[in-house]
Amino acid sequence: MKNYLSPSILSADFAHLGEDIRHVEAAGTPYLHYDVMDGMFVPSISFGMPVLESVRRITDMVLDVHLMIEDPDRYIDEFVRCGADIITVHYEACRDVEKTLRMIKDKGIKAGVTIKPGTPNSVLVNVLDKADMILLMTVEPGFGGQSYIPGSTEKIRELRRMLDERGLQTDIEVDGGIKKSNLQTVLDAGANVIVAGSAIFKGDIEQNAKDFMELLREKQ
């Protein structure tokens, strides 16, 4: 499967967000990960529709929107209007996750579903063939800069097995605590869409993104 890097702008400096995005773009990064937090589903609040609209105006990268919000159905239309290319919702935050995935796809964009570290893969059995991407949180959602939860590796492996058994080539995205040092581990386990926030946006952004891209190409 093809590997993709999705830098999370949660760790960017919002005083010069446009510039930070230019750096990852210059490294040839295909996706941009956009973390929306509502202060309810997760304790923190990040950014929402207006910022997405501005980001959309300055880039053609695939905007990979991760909604950490309660009852996301309320905002699907708006995030699509503001430029999302993929919307991923939390299984734990949806009343009827199949309906939510349908709502997203009916808008003509890709739909993803995600689970927190403590939620087992088994809850996804009925939606495996209905999602374009499955995001496994490898930290508790809510903050950037946390450490990768080691038990996630087995969870990635199990999910890839579940998809293989059904003949599905669905993308597995991983999010939280991914660094150059553990990239190989998550790829070997079966992940192919890699979110990285602090590992990209702290220090030399373009160089960090290039290093990740290089490693991803080698492992292709």
Ligand code: DX5
């Ligand atoms: C956490 C967010 C992540 C976060 C990852 O709730 O979903 O996307 O930005 O940041 P790092 O890579 O620093 O763990």
Ligand code: ZN
């Ligand atoms: Zn995220």
